[in-house]
Amino acid sequence: MRCPACGKAASTYRRFFLTREGASSDERRKGCLRCQHCSTLLRIARYHNQMWYLLVAIAIVFFTFLFAFVQALVASIGIRATMAAWIVFALVWVLVFTFGLWKYRVLEIVDEQNKPAEKATA
Numbered sequence: 001m002r003c004p005a006c007g008k009a010a011s012t013y014r015r016f017f018l019t020r021e022g023a024s025s026d027e028r029r030k031g032c033l034r035c036q037h038c039s040t041l042l043r044i045a046r047y048h049n050q051m052w053y054l055l056v057a058i059a060i061v062f063f064t065f066l067f068a069f070v071q072a073l074v075a076s077i078g079i080r081a082t083m084a085a086w087i088v089f090a091l092v093w094v095l096v097f098t099f100g101l102w103k104y105r106v107l108e109i110v111d112e113q114n115k116p117a118e119k120a121t122a
């Protein structure tokens with residue numbers, strides 16, 4: 001996603017996944033982050049439609065796997081290998097989901113000057 005202030009990518013996936021993206025924990029709870037280029041405080045306004053398509057696609061794959069393949073998998077490769085495949089699948093699911101959260105968020109600039117006086121310690 002692009003920073004509306006400077007037009008560059010506001011954050012990387014790695015930064016999103018591993019850090020608070022420059023925001024305080026209080027700001028983070030409100031869905032805020034800071035642009036990695038210009039340090040503007042940004043808020044997640046909404047998510048692109050692709051995010052919801054992605055969620056539907058994940059759900060379809062998930063239920064297809066659950067209902068169509070689990071029994072066949074257990075029969076052919078055994079319960080342990082099926083469990084391992086399930087764990088790998090769950091990890092991929094989390095990665096795809098968080099990637100979508102990072103990629104498809106729409107950011108807006110937070111007006112820090114007009115914010116109520118609540119961040120005295122920041």
Ligand SMILES: [Zn+2]
Nearest residue numbers: 003006035038
């Ligand atoms: Zn920026």
